[in-house]
Amino acid sequence: MRSPKSVLTRRRLALALIAGVVAGGCSSPGAQPPAPNVQVVDGPVARQLKASVSDAGAVTHLQALQKIADDNGGNRASPGPGYDASVDYVTGVLRAAGYDVATPAFELPRKRGREQGTARNVITQTRTGDPAHVVVIGAHLDSVEDGPGIVDNGSGVATLLEIARHLGPSAPLRNTVRFAFFGSEESGSEGSTSYVNGLSTADREKIALYLNVDMVASPNGGYFAQGGVGDEQSQTGPPGSAAVAGVLAGQLAATGVKAEAIKFVGDDETPFVDAGIPSGGAENGDRKDKSGEQAQAWGGQADERYDPCYHKACDRLENVNRVVLGHYLTAIAGTVAYFATSDQSILR
Template identity: 40%
Template sequence: MRRRILAATGAAALLAGLLGAPATAAPATTGPSTVAAPPDIPLANVKAHLNQFQTIATNNGGNRAHGRPGYRASLDYVKGRLDAAGYQTTIQSFTYNGATGYNLIADWPGGDANQVLMTGAHLDGVASGPGINDNGSGSAAILETALAVSRAALKPTKHLRFAWWGAEELGLIGSTYYVNNLPSTELSKIKGYLNFDMVGSPNPGYFAYDGDGSSGSGGPAGSAQIESTLRAYFTSINVPVRDTAFDGRSDYGPFIRRGIPAGGLFTGAEGRKTTAEAQMWGGTAGQAYDRCYHSSCDTISNINDTALDRNSDAIAYAVWTLGGEGGTPPGETVYSDDFETDKGWTANPAGSDTATSGRFERGQAQATTYSGTALQLAPQGGTGSLVTGAAGGDPGANDIDGGVTSIQSAPITLPTGTLKLSISWYLGHLNNASSTDYLRVRVVGPNGTTTVLNQAGSAANRSASWQTATADLSSFAGQQVRVLVDAADAGTGSLVEAGLDNLTITRS
């Protein structure tokens, strides 16, 4: 990796906590769906590739630099793994400083050839060391992502292309050669380029290239979506991300100069971690992100496993999401929940509910009436629904009392395209209710919220009946969201019941 200048300021984590999920797994659509969920990339597999790069360097003069035998041996190792996995590989040669250099290009068969998503990392290191973090880490992470594509027999909407660049350390030579020698018609087919250079620094930061220009160095149109997608993964595991300068100092440079949207991740080089960053991410303030940057100690011991694991999963998440998530056909259901089984809904997700009874749960609701007014309904189909107190019986014993009750879905990863949500609902109450009582359904994403339903009560008998609410979720395409439901008996004590069933999200 060539010397980089980090942006002095950066965006804070996007709505951290709203999309919280365990850090050990990539975001995944829950429940039955035709959408292929992004995989959890095994850290052990990525480390196995790094060990191979270390052995190659050790056996070839201690480095994997341009023009040296260690570089070509690294390329041959990567190519062998890709060939065996079913990729169409091409070695592109060039000459620089009197030595032959090589790029390795690997295409996954299928996808729209006019819509190419490209993912790359430089494979060379400097002559002074084995280059395991810089940039064995990025090279190994995208290799394992490519192999995960093969294991999943992925059929993405876009055509996937991976690249390992030569001579980056000497001035982006390999990637520049590729871009400059690709016909303009082929360049126009590349709709996005993802770059990963140093993703396992031992004292790591978590940085994303500033695609949206929030720190003053944005990329071509479309780069903001790439940045947002990468940030969405880290938001889901509650890891804050800051901007790093998008100034062309790694292999994305030749792409953005030709107007191709780009983005990527970076864990830091010779810059020093600030006190605020150490408080945010852990590690040691005042020390370099990578004390072995461009030196002989950039060995297999110079890797932070947590950073490498998180970034590898984020790469896979971006490839699956931006590539079209398994090629879900238009018109197909991309998510559904009929509440017959537990798909990860969490009651009282913010810990702020005040209701003392009638709290939301997934259960078998019992039809309940009071003086001819239906308050609670049986599910639309099957035996399960989301309901405010499923016990039934005495109408006054299990309705909402005392304030607000809420429940939230597990993360839902949305594909690209035009998206529509549909959900069945009812709200029933007596004339002792008021306009402060309500049922509300919202969709919460990394960059905003859409209200699907906001139904207020009134001082009148309202008999519950199943109805349907819909919402356009296209603004959340390619993102991860949750569905948040809340209801309230917020005024004086009143009989209020609510329920939901048959949640679906479709793409047209």
């Protein structure tokens, strides 16, 4: 059962106010507004997690995913053998870290009139924290057919694995943390859609928020936070989304980079948004060019694409920018730890 409406409204209003008040200050003349920047004080879980995750740790996962692609025709597309091997790799890392892992299969839509069978998502969660208030962090585990997908989205997968491994399944949390690795994002967010649609209403309502991580290590990457910006709910996410983006932006600011706010464009967050779940997103940009102003603020090359290898065969290990990855990894670890230990009043 959903909480009484008045309570929800009050909480969401409070969230909007928090985000709005801290957002203040002057806005830059750039194309994107600065993301609302919610400064939070790190508790012990956040401090420990942020200190223990490292881009070097994440890169070991990227190396493994690169090898999987090399051994399977150069990609990890879902469905396919490179994807299946990616599922096995992620499952193995999580089990070795002490997690119970589920790999629920989902039905793939027919393609060119032919049955495609099923593919798997990978789902795990902490044993600690209130399971009636679940913080879900997700990344798509598949690549396009044209390349190994090491930045898109090996970088998101490696971020989640590094956080999961260092958080551990029994961390002292107030709210449960669930890690989700979705299949078939590149063909229309099929894994995430099947996952959310397959949850009972009660289980959907236990999800306090969703944080999507998709491309966080591009060679000329920027720093963007999704949630709360746009003209309609598919772009902004439901009420509460600005607070998720705001904490992410605050955590990015603590690493020394000022994030810009951008709209959701229809990735794995879509089914969560459609289910009314407050959502945020971390992504560093893909096919567009970095502006002169952004290059000045963040480094990198002006008037060059954020990721010249986006959806290409060259999206390999050599494409990874460890500086961008390091900022996001620390910031996402801080964001997850914050919501996992936060007072329930900030969650829906």
